[in-house]
Amino acid sequence: xxxxxxxxxxxxxxxxxxxxxxxxxxxxxxxxxxxxxxxxxxxxxxxxxxxxxxxxxxxxxxxxxxxxxxxxxxxxxxxxxxxxxxxxxxxxxxxxxxxxxxxxxxxxxxxxxxxxxxxxxxxxxxxxxxxxxxxxxxxxxxxxxxxxxxxxxxxxxxxxxxxxxxxxxxxxxxxxxxxxxxxxxxxxxxxxxxxxxxxxxxxxxxxxxxxxxxxxxxxxxxxxxxxxxxxxxxxxxxxxxxxxxxxxxxxxxxxxxxxxxxxxxxxxxxxxxxxxxxxxxxxxxxxxxxxxxxxxxxxxxxxxxxxxxxxx
Amino acid sequence: xxxxxxxxxxxxxxxxxxxxxxxxxxxxxxxxxxxxxxxxxxxxxxxxxxxxxxxxxxxxxxxxxxxxxxxxxxxxxxxxxxxxxxxxxxxxxxxxxxxxxxxxxxxxxxxxxxxxxxxxxxxxxxxxxxxxxxxxxxxxxxxxxxxxxxxxxxxxxxxxxxxxxxxxxxxxxxxxxxxxxxxxxxxxxxxxxxxxxxxxxxxxxxxxxxxxxxxxxxxxxxxxxxxxxxxxxxxxxxxxxxxxxxxxxxxxxxxxxxxxxxxxxxxxxxxxxxxxxxxxxxxxxxxxxxxxxxxxxxxx
Numbered sequence: 032x033x034x035x036x037x038x039x040x041x042x043x044x045x046x047x048x049x050x051x052x053x054x055x056x057x058x059x060x061x062x063x064x065x066x067x068x069x070x071x072x073x074x075x076x077x078x079x080x081x082x083x084x085x086x087x088x089x090x091x092x093x094x095x096x097x098x099x100x101x102x103x104x105x106x107x108x109x110x111x112x113x114x115x116x117x118x119x120x121x122x123x124x125x126x127x128x129x130x131x132x133x134x135x136x137x138x139x140x141x142x143x144x145x146x147x148x149x150x151x152x153x154x155x156x157x158x159x160x161x162x163x164x165x166x167x168x169x170x171x172x173x174x175x176x177x178x179x180x181x182x183x184x185x186x187x188x189x190x191x192x193x194x195x196x197x198x199x200x201x202x203x204x205x206x207x208x209x210x211x212x213x214x215x216x217x218x219x220x221x222x223x224x225x226x227x228x229x230x231x232x233x234x235x236x237x238x239x240x241x242x243x244x245x246x247x248x249x250x251x252x253x254x255x256x257x258x259x260x261x262x263x264x265x266x267x268x269x270x271x272x273x274x275x276x277x278x279x280x281x282x283x284x285x286x287x288x289x290x291x292x293x294x295x296x297x298x299x300x301x302x303x304x305x306x307x308x309x310x311x312x313x314x315x316x317x318x319x320x321x322x323x324x325x326x327x328x329x330x331x332x333x334x335x336x337x338x339x340x341x342x343x
Numbered sequence: 344x345x346x347x348x349x350x351x352x353x354x355x356x357x358x359x360x361x362x363x364x365x366x367x368x369x370x371x372x373x374x375x376x377x378x379x380x381x382x383x384x385x386x387x388x389x390x391x392x393x394x395x396x397x398x399x400x401x402x403x404x405x406x407x408x409x410x411x412x413x414x415x416x417x418x419x420x421x422x423x424x425x426x427x428x429x430x431x432x433x434x435x436x437x438x439x440x441x442x443x444x445x446x447x448x449x450x451x452x453x454x455x456x457x458x459x460x461x462x463x464x465x466x467x468x469x470x471x472x473x474x475x476x477x478x479x480x481x482x483x484x485x486x487x488x489x490x491x492x493x494x495x496x497x498x499x500x501x502x503x504x505x506x507x508x509x510x511x512x513x514x515x516x517x518x519x520x521x522x523x524x525x526x527x528x529x530x531x532x533x534x535x536x537x538x539x540x541x542x543x544x545x546x547x548x549x550x551x552x553x554x555x556x557x558x559x560x561x562x563x564x565x566x567x568x569x570x571x572x573x574x575x576x577x578x579x580x581x582x583x584x585x586x587x588x589x590x591x592x593x594x595x596x597x598x599x600x601x602x603x604x605x606x607x608x609x610x611x612x613x614x615x616x617x618x619x620x621x622x623x624x625x626x627x628x629x630x631x632x633x634x635x636x637x638x639x640x641x642x643x
Contacts, residue, residue, distance in 0.1 A: 069468075071455055072453075072519065076478075080481075083489035084485075086493065144388070147385060167622050171574075185607035312491075326480065
């Protein structure tokens, strides 16, 4: 998400400036006060955000085992090792595939659910709440919940799985789609909410005009709802793509990357390289930097694409 | 709880209302023809969304061979959960501590910061605000790996305070944005009157502005709590001592308790304990949850 689009409307113009002689000292006093109130924010931004960001760059160019710390520069070895990792391209391919599937499903279902519950009746409020309840759960809790649900021993489908001889998480395809289902269950309500906010922003008289012109429901949907929802689509797609590319918890808990490393996402690969087995923070940092750059490029590309279609 | 939720549910999503005009104009016959498939479809969807939650809650107290509740209904699984390693109270305590500290830090930092951004002009103001928003652009892992090294270096390894500090940083973009627009929507005359009356800027903030931005504070606090209570990855990377683990981490580890045999019953109980506070908080504060989105905080 570009920072630019998030900036709130600038504060209202300041009250007519006080007489000139006092102005500079007053402005200085105000600046000092402003910095004072902003100092906790500055501390957090500098020490918990910017410093780690610089350190990850240094780590990605250094030999840095988990236990013994910095062993000196080794550019570009970590980057070469990262790209040469035997699971690197598989993980990228799987992450992209997973991202495309979840984004299409979540955007489609989010819009579908929003259209189903748009008007305000008692029943529809209840529906909205029931779609939204899963999104109050943490992703880890939801994953643990489905871990039991998918289990061939304790899950509600255990008997069915035994008699039909299938498992949810036993095959690569099964594991992928089972995780996708979990994510759709957990996030569909959230995307519905964003779509509802977008639908609400469409003025009613546009629909009124279409109705007077005799447009059918489908024509109205295609000609009015979809085009006017474009800013909402831009936001939800950017959010969904970013979130899915960084998928970790759901796979860590449900599949551990298995079966046979078939559901290894790129963030899982980073975690494994850093803390499990290889214990190499340098290569993990190099992978993190690659992911960060890829994410920036992808988001810039997406925002530019949406802006261009806006201008058409 | 039933009485409260019955009261909350119908009204709380009313913030999002689209005029009930379009469909209502259909003839009664059409309404029945369209109405029946609609009712069936939406009921099925509602069941699909609620079933996993209800199933887990029910089967956590239901009898099942191979769990701690082999026969009859009861709380055996919760007892097993309570006695897991350091005991569930330790993990609940850890999670509560991290969540409350994160809420406190987030509220203090974003209130002071939001006030600064909304009411003062100072050099570097826009740069600082944009940097806060840039946190959104950086993947979680990209920061957690160097943070692991930094926290170790300053003696906050294995520390719940360290986890709370990291989680607060990840909350800043949303909460800072939220508090800035909350302060900006309060008329300037309000605090300027207090300043003219001789109050300090801090006095104006405390006595005049804080009550006015209370809805923003509730929204920010709720999102911070949910994020911190549920976070998995930060404690996974930053905490290695089993006595300092938070609840999601403990429940996730408990699955492989005894010789690789998975205790599904205790896992179900753990999910219920994890989910219950979130669902209650969500139902009680649903209005604020929706408001978080309405505020345009995520608007592109």
